[in-house]
Amino acid sequence: MKTIFQASGISKHYGTTCALRDANLVLKAGQIHALMGENGAGKSTFVKILVGAIRPDDGALVLDGQPVVFGSVRDALNQGVVPVYQHSTLFTPLTVLENLSAFGLGTAQHSWARNNCLDRQQASEVLNMVGLDVSLDSLVDELSLGERQLLEIARGVGRRCSVLILDEPTAALGAREADRLHQALQVLCAKGTAILYISHKIDDIKRMADAVTILRDGLTVVNAAARDDISAAQIVQHMLGQTFEPQALCVSSRGEVVLEAKDIRLTPTAQPLSLCVHRGEVLGIVGVAGSGALRLGEVLAGAASSHGGSVSLNATAEVVSDRQSAMRAGIGYVPSDRHADGLFLGLSALKNASASVLRGFSSWGVLRLREEATPFDALIAQFNLNPPRLDLDAAYYSGGNQQKLLFLRNLVLPNLRVLVVLEPTRGVDVGARESIHQALRALACRGIAIIVVSSDLLEVNTLCHQLLVVASHQVAGRMMADAQTDAVLSMMAGAS
Template sequence: MSSLAVHLDSITKRFPGVVANDDVDLRVEEGSVHALLGENGAGKTTLMNVLYGLYEPTEGVVRLNGEAMDFDSPRDAIDAGVGMIHQHFMLVDPMTVTENVVLGNEPRKWGGLAVDRLASRKAVVDLAEKYGFDVDPDAAIEDISVGEQQRVEILKALYRGADVLILDEPTAVLTPQEVEELFAVFEELTSQGKTIIFISHKLDEAMNAADDITVLRDGVNVGTVDANATNREELAELMVGREVLLDVDKPSVSTGSPALAVSELTVRDERDVVAVDGVSFDVREGEVFGIAGVDGNGQSELVEAVTGLRTPAAGSVAFDGEDITHASRRSRIARGMAYVPEDRQERGLVMDYDLVENGLLGKQHDPAFAPNGRIDWEGTYGHVTDVIEEYDVRPPDPSASAKSLSGGNQQKFIVGREFSQDPEVVVASHPTRGVDIGSVEFIHEQLLDLRARGKAILLVSSKLDEVQSLSDRLAVVHDGEFVDVVDPESTTEEELGLLMGGESVDTVDAAPARGDDA
């Protein structure tokens, strides 16, 4: 009979005005993979930060192998055999794999006066061989793939003696092939007695990789289930508290003329490095044109150039046949371009403003909101109240500040503000990031309603299932270039993964860059 490697015994964690974890009991068997499932704000990361010693529980006890622990810091947790791999890797890019793994715990020579580089390299090579990791100990971090960087983070934890590994949203930046490789790593680690807890909001991945799945909702453990004895519908209902429609119903729609046309667009980033290299595409009326790719391959810079937030180095952007390459953001809004930004706090909201003021952003010169040049605050208040009600923004108070809302509710408010203006072109960058499954369902319905009404939608998403199910045509971007434009219905996830990694796939049938009527 397996013993418990981890027992979080009645953990409560309170912050001022917030109960992040409420009497949570979590039991993880030794040598197992345990998924912690839930939407953003459910308390998953807070609970794991308690286990990792970043937070001290307000109430309850952390037990490892049956022994009560009192962690004052992550160092205490590491010393007790707990390692955590964060969603954003903590690696030093110019340093080698070996240097990163041993950093802070380097083997020494000459009485401790110097780092023993040969011993360091041997330790990393031996560790990689033991667990079947394919890494180059001499490669610089900046020269290896994201999946390889993640394995380096795992090696760092193992080097420090971790028996329990926590991974926070480990698949968020991986291609499908790298996800499969990560799950193979899980199997190897557990076969050698390690215990893995991974945080996720992806139902399929939890069922595929875990032995057991615990679901948190609003800081409460609402159930632990055997991964082999559950299904997506049951997990979704546990996460949201009601039945959820998980599959997108996308009816056939006839497309019109190109509403948005991008030609030979080249965009440089903040370092003056080419981030988008000669990209061309158009988005027709009644079409969702999707862009898939691992984050950081030029999607952000492309969207900023299309929406008027960044001036391209070359190429053009046209709206209904009119060149808007150098038009202001305000003029693009006036023409009917809505924008859901990937960073809601930096690009979507003024955090100190209330929701009425945020609901007016970009529309303060629109006669509908400012007749005779003066803002109609009463009318704006009514409009924002309607958005809050329709998109279930909580708290439902137009006078609440944006910073008082959770990330998911901030996202719902932005989506509602942008979609409610009856735009002609919608640029939606990660529109469902950080919202619960029920809200994802609603936002997808709104996007498809816009599509049915003949609107042109440019959709960028890191959720491969989302961009694949919603798109009529799907471009795959790698290193600032479109590797291919494909039919999302006839292209497999594996083929998309290869394209996202920059490889060509002969079996993928390319869709035309300029779409035909459906």
């Protein structure tokens, strides 16, 4: 196969920190090439260099046999290298059609170059290619998280691109949406597009990718290994530099009821649903994108309102109406979108982690700075936060380490009784995933009630006592966590 895009000997330093050292990559026409690595391995820096967002200190890029130096992302786009990022870059107040035309307008030499916009027929064809069935006139604000991710990918596909770079493309997608995406990528490959597929999901890689490159500590440790020549265990070992055996979660026996939800309606027309969570229990809530599973998690945490019903904690008899009342009652919360709803990216890691307990370190509005960091000393080591310091801006940390900051924020709550976590390991590597799972195990053993909302069936089967399946904004079924996967998927799809 013809080599389309090649990176050789790429290095990048930020002061005394070495982000990349001798990173290499070869992308071939018609292939899906996976780029893997632990959080902090250098993937984000590498991708920024590939798309022109930053320049390397050393090394070379070659596109279609010719050396290239991208001065900006616009340069890369104009030469057919199209990135689709994990975190949304959509214009939410604009329509689907306007967002599909954004790349064309952004690369135009004149702001009035309307001929760079897609017409409605072209836009419909692009949406069909990724299996997204929404109106072109819908505002992006009205789309679900999964639909937004598919729109991001459709916008990249809509350009005549020779290299498509996808960063965690299935992170927000359910199983059916991921299958549609895979079909779309196969169509692109058949047309000769080279696809760089960045993911932490080893199952996705083994199913979709033709070749695998792995970074560790900024260095390419596996270069373009054929998918069938490297096992899942070998991938993990190369990513971490050590063997890794995931542990089953053995949580304590459940105790008395801690949280109770009665007659919750997620939409005005949905059937009411009720549930209770016991002390030391881990309850899993699963559903496809748009099913209402994430919405239910938000309601239980006081982060969203329902169309009827109530959520209360038996220990305090306090009714949860918003996040403030939920925190008073002892309900912690990790949202599904850490950037939009969780982190303060302009502030330090310490300010992010301590945001839930600042009142405990202040008197008359004056913060006692020395005391603020004390509760986190042991937690930093427990979670293997990298880098292991809290004075850096939260934006500096990789996705997995940013997720750890949100957990730290909740673990220091003095009256924590219930922890609601939405997609707890979305977009994190296997090491961070295990750290998070171990933390949830420890909390359950301490008697904390855990509610895990996840689209990852392997995760909920590992973590949870029971599963609540949500479809069409109502309960489709309840079962033990060791239920057959086919039965769970059938309920998630709304089958009887």
